[in-house]
Amino acid sequence: MTRCGIVALAGRPNVGKSSLLNALVGERLGIVSPKPQSTRIPVVGLLTDGETQLIFSDCPGLLEPAYRLQEVMRQAALAALADADVIAYLHPLSEHPAPSLPQLAGLATPPRAPVVTVYTKADRVPAADRPELAPSDAAVVSVVSGEGIDALRARLAAAVPIAPWLYDADQLATQPLRFFAAEFVREAAFAHLSQELPYSITCVVEEFRESADPVYIRAVLYVERASQKGMVIGQGGHAIRTVGTAARQRIEQLVQRRVYLDLHVKVLPAWRRRDAALKRLGYLS
Ligand SMILES: Nc1nc2c(ncn2[C@@H]2O[C@H](COP(=O)(O)OP(=O)(O)OP(=O)(O)O)[C@@H](O)[C@H]2O)c(=O)[nH]1
Ligand SMILES: [Mg+2]
Incomplete structure (x- = not known):
């Protein structure tokens, strides 16, 4: 019995989506920059471990478009949300609580897939300033300290459907x-x-x-x-x-x-x- 599913990594620009993709798959696939809007086309990273194949889609950041390329980026992010089996919705822990995803993305209806809220850049928040979070509500991660990455991977693996794999077990990417x-x-x-x-x-x-x-x-x-x-x-x-x-x-x-x-x-x-x-x-x- 295998599991396989698409996990969309979504959120505002610059919240750490591409960094998290790279940490989850263990390879630097997505480009990372301190400047927002670096990802323009969703980048797909594959992780096959045990019985489960995760297909991560690192989306462009969700924002109000000001020109045609940004409209195209937004459409690509919304299409990835619609295709996802699970949505990891990223938001910086320092800006807890996250607005709801439909609110942030300007969606008329909530997405079909379940949403896991992932608070990012946890290393930037001193222990004393950490908000109270029930472990069932949200995940907390840092790609700098490694906090929460393994736990998030396991949680996402448990959330994708029972299905045959779509790619070879050793395949890392789908784009050339x-x-x-x-x-x-x-x-x-x-x-x-x-x-x-x-x-x-x-x-x-x-x-x-x-x-x-x-x-x-x-x-x-x-x-x-x-x-x-x-x-x-x-x-x-x-x-x-x-x-x-x-x-x-x-x-x-x-x-x-x-x-x-x-x-x-x-x-x-x-x-x-x-x-x-x-x-x-x-x-x-
Ligand atoms: N301190 C810290 N910085 C992080 C962490 N994750 C990401 N960053 C930094 O945050 C910035 C944005 O990271 P990206 O991964 O490019 O963010 P993104 O959400 O993919 O951004 P866009 O593609 O532009 O929407 C970069 O400077 C990263 O190095 C983290 O866990 N801790
Ligand atoms: Mg990015």
Whole structure:
């Protein structure tokens, strides 16, 4: 008798969804940033342990959209909630109590799947300031101290339905390596480029040659305006080299091979606001 189910990781931007995905599956799949709205497309991570296969879907943060890309991100998060067998609804422990998920997400009706409220970043709350929580009501976790991660994993495993597995037991992800390569370039852009610039950036992997040694990856960073191109490249190419090095190291960890990352910067005017551009970039089907 096996269990298998989809667990959506949902909540506001920046509450620690991608960090929790990585802690639950034990691999750095989702990109993490101190800046909000880093996840744009749900990232799926698989964990098969004993009789149970958990299919985690790390959603974009739920927010009131201000432009087309944010609308697309919200739709993707809502679709993942609708598909889920269990919803892990994340909220920082320092901001206890969490509003209800329908309230936060602006849902007319509650989601079909049961909701486990997960209070995150517990390491930031001193013991004396901890709110009273009944263990049955909510989970408390920290990816920094490791508190609550094993208990949450066990709780989610018990909550998914009895069903056949959908993936091989040793499979870790469902998205292709080139998706992760592009995501890791974006993560490096979030880490190394100033303030608002990462929001105007997206990355497309145009070539991924695994037969080459080192693995050859050609990727394009798209910006929205010509003036941003120079900022991404930086003085003497310094900024783009920093981004490229960080991204390459992260990709090498995942593919366990040496990688040559050939990065280019191009302008795709106002891509965040235009359906045609969002389609071309894979955000819209
Ligand atoms: N101290 C502490 N920081 C955490 C913890 N979990 C996440 N963070 C930090 O919180 C920030 C946001 O984490 P993410 O995992 O990117 O959050 P997210 O919910 O996926 O964010 P979006 O994808 O932008 O919606 C990062 O700087 C993380 O390092 C935690 O348990 N403790
Ligand atoms: Mg995220």
